[in-house]
Each structure stands twice: as structure tokens, then as C-alpha cells.
Amino acid sequence: MPTDDYFSGPGPERQFHDFLAEGKFMIQRSKSSGNYNFYPRTLEPGTGAADLEWVEASGDGVVYATTVNRQRPEKGGDYNICLIDLAEGPRMMCRVVGIEPADVKIGMKVKAKVDKIGDQDAVVFESVN
Amino acid sequence: MAHPLRGKAACVGLATAGCGEAHGRNAMELMVEAVHGALADAQIPLSEVDGVFAASAFYAMANMSLAEHLGIQPKYSNGSNIGGSSFMMHALDAAMALEAGLINVAVIAYGSNQRTAGGFKSISEPPPFETVYGPRNPITSYALATSRYMHQYGCTRDQLSSVAVSAREWAKLNPEAFSRGDLTIDDVSNSRMISDPLTKLDCCLVTDGAGAIIMTRADRAKDGPNTPIHMLGCAMEHHHRMISGMPDLTVTATAKSGPRAFEMAGYGPKDMDTVQLYDAFTINTILFLEDLGYCKKGEGKDFVTGGRIAPGGELPVNTNGGGLSCVHPGMYGLFVMIEGIRQARGTCGDRQIKDAKISLAHGNGGVLSSQVTSIWGRPETV
Numbered sequence: 119m120p121t122d123d124y125f126s127g128p129g130p131e132r133q134f135h136d137f138l139a140e141g142k143f144m145i146q147r148s149k150s151s152g153n154y155n156f157y158p159r160t161l162e163p164g165t166g167a168a169d170l171e172w173v174e175a176s177g178d179g180v181v182y183a184t185t186v187n188r189q190r191p192e193k194g195g196d197y198n199i200c201l202i203d204l205a206e207g208p209r210m211m212c213r214v215v216g217i218e219p220a221d222v223k224i225g226m227k228v229k230a231k232v233d234k235i236g237d238q239d240a241v242v243f244e245s246v247n
Numbered sequence: 248m249a250h251p252l253r254g255k256a257a258c259v260g261l262a263t264a265g266c267g268e269a270h271g272r273n274a275m276e277l278m279v280e281a282v283h284g285a286l287a288d289a290q291i292p293l294s295e296v297d298g299v300f301a302a303s304a305f306y307a308m309a310n311m312s313l314a315e316h317l318g319i320q321p322k323y324s325n326g327s328n329i330g331g332s333s334f335m336m337h338a339l340d341a342a343m344a345l346e347a348g349l350i351n352v353a354v355i356a357y358g359s360n361q362r363t364a365g366g367f368k369s370i371s372e373p374p375p376f377e378t379v380y381g382p383r384n385p386i387t388s389y390a391l392a393t394s395r396y397m398h399q400y401g402c403t404r405d406q407l408s409s410v411a412v413s414a415r416e417w418a419k420l421n422p423e424a425f426s427r428g429d430l431t432i433d434d435v436s437n438s439r440m441i442s443d444p445l446t447k448l449d450c451c452l453v454t455d456g457a458g459a460i461i462m463t464r465a466d467r468a469k470d471g472p473n474t475p476i477h478m479l480g481c482a483m484e485h486h487h488r489m490i491s492g493m494p495d496l497t498v499t500a501t502a503k504s505g506p507r508a509f510e511m512a513g514y515g516p517k518d519m520d521t522v523q524l525y526d527a528f529t530i531n532t533i534l535f536l537e538d539l540g541y542c543k544k545g546e547g548k549d550f551v552t553g554g555r556i557a558p559g560g561e562l563p564v565n566t567n568g569g570g571l572s573c574v575h576p577g578m579y580g581l582f583v584m585i586e587g588i589r590q591a592r593g594t595c596g597d598r599q600i601k602d603a604k605i606s607l608a609h610g611n612g613g614v615l616s617s618q619v620t621s622i623w624g625r626p627e628t629v
Contacts, residue, residue: 131375156376157375157376157491158376182395183392183394183395183496184443185387185391185442185443185444186440186442187381187383187387187442188439188440188442188443199381199382199391201490201491209491210376210491211376211489212380213380213381220443224395224398225398235380235381
């Protein structure tokens with residue numbers, strides 16, 4: 119059973135953003151099942167186990183789906199939005215940066231880094247070739 | 248043994264109002280106009296309505312706003328919102344409330360003036376952990392699903408366009424449809440790219456429009472002026488809210504809701520005389536045809552080509568022209584059901600499917616999130 123501390127203090131969303139501000143991309147793992155999850159949750163999805171702990175993500179991932187949101191140049195231009203399957207198992211929405219948005223391909227191997235999108239801390243990915 | 252809800256409730260009246268552009272009329276006024284039309288169609292006075300079901304992007308508690316505007320005090324009402332499929336869920340809920348004796352006359356209604364009020368309206372909260380990446384939902388999410396489907400099954404750009412062209416061919420037969428001009432595969436494939444691979448013409452319309460249906464128990468339904476169209480089966484399933492939570496972007500929860508609805512109805516996919524699917528984007532039609540069992544996974548891209556789902560084709564799909572060409576006032580599910588019921592009634596004019604007795608009406612909500620399959624049939628199918 120969880121200790122009282124499990125439900126005290128900042129919740130998972132706040133903690134995730136606090137880690138990001140330190141430059142760390144953290145995901146959660148259930149102590150009992152060993153399975154990882156993202157986005158940050160209160161209980162392990164599906165089992166309800168109240169035993170999630172933070173672990174640093176390997177940052178390794180593969181592009182599962184991708185799109186280019188078309189936008190006029192004066193509004194900031196086109197940008198990539200994709201879904202990345204993390205090596206640990208969970209999937210997340212993200213952006214591959216450093217290459218043209220349309221050059222992001224499904225199956226592409228990518229590596230995470232913590233960066234800024236606008237003024238917000240965010241995980242983004244770069245192609246590894 | 249037959250399911251206890253099978254055929255026990257029926258639609259006895261229906262109407263649409265303000266489809267297309269309804270200048271100067273607000274969402275509730277349109278919804279109430281549709282309710283008035285549906286009650287007149289059923290020849291049931293407003294005073295007998297004791298069940299109210301509604302969902303809206305304009306009213307947080309649409310069932311309460313509607314009942315107040317109508318000046319009635321329902322014994323049971325439900326304003327739950329699971330997106331565009333809310334209305335099939337409401338029909339299931341109404342059937343349960345009718346069968347349980349909680350109510351005697353249910354109205355299910357929707358209304359929206361989004362087109363003349365400034366464009367697409369949503370009350371969805373920004374999706375946590377996605378918003379920073381700038382998704383423009385719903386299209387970004389549907390584009391991601393389309394990208395995966397194309398990658399996994401080799402679907403081509405022109406195959407997607409076939410869905411929109413077939414819908415347009417149906418719309419040409421429907422005086423109520425908003426877009427009725429000629430449309431080619433090249434027109435769709437070459438229209439402005441919005442979110443790769445989806446172009447502007449892969450996307451549903453942004454129109455005004457309202458609809459309403461009246462449901463009663465079967466014993467009362469047979470005494471009305473219209474052929475009652477019975478709810479033979481209805482089932483729902485959802486497995487995510489955000490697209491990043493969808494387990495497999497090529498398989499929707501329809502693969503679960505569909506078989507349960509067929510089981511309740513005691514009929515299978517081949518028994519459906521018309522198939523009405525919530526086509527918010529061209530990919531929807533392909534995925535739902537697969538998930539409902541009309542073809543194998545990955546073969547939907549071929550199934551929608553060659554006029555197979557167009558007028559005169561093997562399977563009549565979205566005979567009103569769909570959300571792509573008929574009407575899409577933000578939440579389209581009620582119009583999917585109305586077209587299915589109209590076909591079973593036999594009142595569809597030039598687009599009527601000869602001897603149609605059973606229609607499937609499938610609703611989709613959110614970003615391929617909530618799926619509700621309903622099956623409606625004439626009295627002789629019960």
C-alpha cells in the first residue's frame with residue numbers, strides 16, 4: 119500500500135514540469151509491474167496501482183505517425199507534429215526538430231532533448247542517422 | 248435470447264432545421280425549431296415530452312437549456328457529451344429510460360449556428376501534454392491517424408479522395424445537402440494542404456444546422472402517423488481522449504461497438520440496407536468500414552474506390568452526402584441517425600435505397616475517441 123506521502127505535495131503534472139525545468143525528461147514506472155507510462159498519471163493506467171516512481175527516459179524513440187501543420191510564413195511557418203513510441207513503451211505527442219517538417223518519416227529513429235517551444239520547456243526529438 | 252432492449256423503442260418523429268446557413272438565428276432557436284418539426288411529424292404535443300436529451304458546444308448543460316426554452320420539466324434528461332457520437336448514446340439512454348418506465352416520450356436534439364456565428368466551435372479543453380506542440384484539433388489528430396494508415400497499408404492520396412467524391416455524388420441527389428457541385432479526385436487531392444496528408448476537401452463542412460428525433464416505446468409507436476423505426480441494437484466503446492492515447496491509430500473502438508450492436512440487433516453487416524458513418528474526415532469512412540466488418544483491415548482503401556460506396560454502388564454509404572458534403576454543424580451524429588431512419592422509412596426521394604428496411608448509423612466523437620454503433624429497422628425487422 120502507498121504511504122500517505124504518495125498523495126501529498128505537488129501532483130505528477132507539476133513534478134514533470136519541474137523536472138523539465140531542470141533539463142530532465144522523466145517518465146513513470148510502476149514498482150509492482152515494472153511497466154512505464156506517459157503522460158504522467160496518479161495511478162498506473164489499467165491496474166490502478168498507486169506505486170508510480172519517476173525514472174529518467176532513455177530518450178530513444180521511433181516516429182509512429184507524423185503530420186505537418188501548414189501555416190503561413192508570417193504566422194511562423196509550417197511545423198511538425200508527430201507521435202513518438204518511446205523505447206520504454208509509452209507513446210507521446212512531440213515534434214521532431216532540426217530537419218524540414220515534411221522530412222520527418224514514420225519509422226525514423228529519434229533522440230529526445232529538453233528544449234524550449236516559445237517560452238515553454240518541452241521535450242523535442244532530433245533524427246539520429 | 249433476444250436482448251431486452253432490442254426493438255423496444257422506436258423513432259416516431261424527426262426533423263432537421265436550418266441546415267447550411269441560418270442567418271440571424273441562434274443555436275437554441277434552431278434546436279427548438281427542429282424539436283417543433285419532429286413533434287409535428289410524430290403528432291405528439293410538447294406537453295407529453297418527459298425525456299430530454301441534448302449535447303452542444305454552445306451550451307454546457309444543453310438538456311437543461313433546451314427544456315427551459317421549451318418550458319417543460321422532464322422526469323429524466325441527459326446532457327452527457329462524448330463528442331459527435333453523443334446522440335447515439337442519448338438514443339441508447341432514451342431506450343433504457345423508456346423501457347424502465349421512467350419516461351414516455353423522449354426528444355433527442357442538437358442545434359448549432361457555428362457557420363454564421365464565426366466558424367468551428369469547440370468546448371474541448373487544451374489537451375494536457377499535447378498543447379505545447381501546437382495541434383490544431385481535430386484535424387491534427389485525424390491527420391496523424393491518416394499518416395499511420397497510409398504508411399501501414401499503402402493507402403494512396405487518391406484513395407482518400409475517393410471517399411469525398413462518393414459523398415459528393417450522394418449529395419447531388421439530396422436537396423438538403425450544402426455542397427452539391429461537381430467534384431473530382433484531383434480536386435480533392437490538389438486542394439489546399441491543411442495538415443499533411445489531409446487537404447481542405449478531406450475535412451467535413453462547417454455549417455449551421457439542427458436536428459431532432461422523438462422516441463417512444465414500441466407499443467405506442469405503432470399508433471402514430473409514421474412507420475416507426477425501431478432501435479434494434481446500439482452499443483458504445485471508447486478507449487482514449489487524446490490521439491496520443493489511442494492504442495492503434497488504424498483500429499477504432501468501432502471494432503468493439505460494432506459487433507456488440509450487431510449482436511443486440513440479431514443482424515450482421517450484410518443485413519444493413521444502408522450504412523451511415525460519421526465522416527468528419529475521409530479516413531473515418533475507411534476505418535469504420537473495416538472496423539464494422541465490411542472488409543478486412545487495410546482493405547478499406549480499396550473498398551471506397553471505383554464507385555462502390557457511391558450511388559449505384561455495392562454498398563450505400565452516407566446517402567445524404569455525409570459530413571463531407573451534406574451538413575456538419577460541429578457535432579454531426581444526430582444527422583447520421585436521421586438519414587439512417589429516413590432511409591428505413593422510405594422518405595429519401597431521389598437518393599432512396601429501394602426497399603431499405605434496416606440502417607446502420609455509426610457515430611464518432613472526439614479524435615476517433617468515442618464510437619457508438621446504432622441499428623434501426625422497420626417493424627417487420629423486429
